[in-house]
Amino acid sequence: MDNLAPTLTILGTAQDGGVPQAGCGCSNCIAAFENSQRARFPVSLGISDNEGGMHLIEATRALPEQLKIWANACGLDSPVRPDSVLLTHAHLGHIEGIGQFGKEAMGCQNLTLVASDSVISILQKRNLMRPFVRADYNSKEKPNLEQGGVRFDFIPVPHRDDTSDTHAILISGEKKRVLFLPDHDDWEQTLESVGYSNPNDWFQALGATHVLLDATFWNGDELSGRDMTEVPHPTVEDTLARVQNGALGGPEIILIHLNHTNPLNNPDSPQSRVIEVAGHSIGRRGWRIDL
Ligand SMILES: [Zn+2]
Ligand SMILES: [Zn+2]
Ligand SMILES: [Zn+2]
Numbered sequence: 001m002d003n004l005a006p007t008l009t010i011l012g013t014a015q016d017g018g019v020p021q022a023g024c025g026c027s028n029c030i031a032a033f034e035n036s037q038r039a040r041f042p043v044s045l046g047i048s049d050n051e052g053g054m055h056l057i058e059a060t061r062a063l064p065e066q067l068k069i070w071a072n073a074c075g076l077d078s079p080v081r082p083d084s085v086l087l088t089h090a091h092l093g094h095i096e097g098i099g100q101f102g103k104e105a106m107g108c109q110n111l112t113l114v115a116s117d118s119v120i121s122i123l124q125k126r127n128l129m130r131p132f133v134r135a136d137y138n139s140k141e142k143p144n145l146e147q148g149g150v151r152f153d154f155i156p157v158p159h160r161d162d163t164s165d166t167h168a169i170l171i172s173g174e175k176k177r178v179l180f181l182p183d184h185d186d187w188e189q190t191l192e193s194v195g196y197s198n199p200n201d202w203f204q205a206l207g208a209t210h211v212l213l214d215a216t217f218w219n220g221d222e223l224s225g226r227d228m229t230e231v232p233h234p235t236v237e238d239t240l241a242r243v244q245n246g247a248l249g250g251p252e253i254i255l256i257h258l259n260h261t262n263p264l265n266n267p268d269s270p271q272s273r274v275i276e277v278a279g280h281s282i283g284r285r286g287w288r289i290d291l
Helices: 027-034 063-073 117-125 187-194 199-206 236-242 270-277
Strands: 007-012 044-048 054-057 084-086 111-114 132-134 144-147 150-156 167-172 177-181 210-214 252-256 288-290
Touching: 007 063, 044 063, 054 063, 084 144, 111 144, 177 199, 187 199, 187 236, 199 236, 236 270
Parallel strands: 054 084, 084 111, 111 132, 177 210, 210 252
Antiparallel strands: 007 044, 007 288, 044 054, 144 150, 150 167, 167 177
């Protein structure tokens, strides 16, 4: 069989709650109710390997739609049935769709699951592990998977470990290397944990060609009445101050995991223009990267 070209498809770009969010009448949510182009599913990626293997990162509540978007991007008629599922952490928006793989819906068996021990133990406690077998990696190693010319490496990152630990995932193909970092608490802690003083050096050391990056909040103003420490993520303003302008080289920065309050949900906002001027982009579902 001829080798297929591995590809990564963006299946969702919102924070865990999606856009629109339940019960919300903010301008972004109203726009998303009225115009499906403005709606965002919770963050998720689909990766096809060169043997036809299909690997899903995160299982959101929009799973049925996302498996069809993935099929469309790969030129397949029927929704994708993944061969493996990879989970960065156990916050609800990232695992909400996991029950769909069970006997009540897809009826999968022996599906490969790549996740940390703490994520797996949460799924076990909720009786959600039945469709899955844990990927076969040495328990002393970080979770990983290598299949069909694509390698997935988990990188621990600090992110309020109230539920489970959290990992970023480095996805390496022959041509491209994509860092998926949807959730982390703040740059100081993350950089300290990976041993670099700024994100540019870290991305370069990883050999990343693309970074799908946590852009939950533009700034602290979005959390009126709620403390930033309650939902910690670095702000996009902080990230922009640390990440070099796209015109100066470095990996392509694609912002994801947008909260419904983020002005980047509005393509006509001044903040969206700032991202364009900085040489970065705001992720959209259906985008593909040839790995
Ligand atoms: Zn999240
Ligand atoms: Zn809203
Ligand atoms: Zn999270």
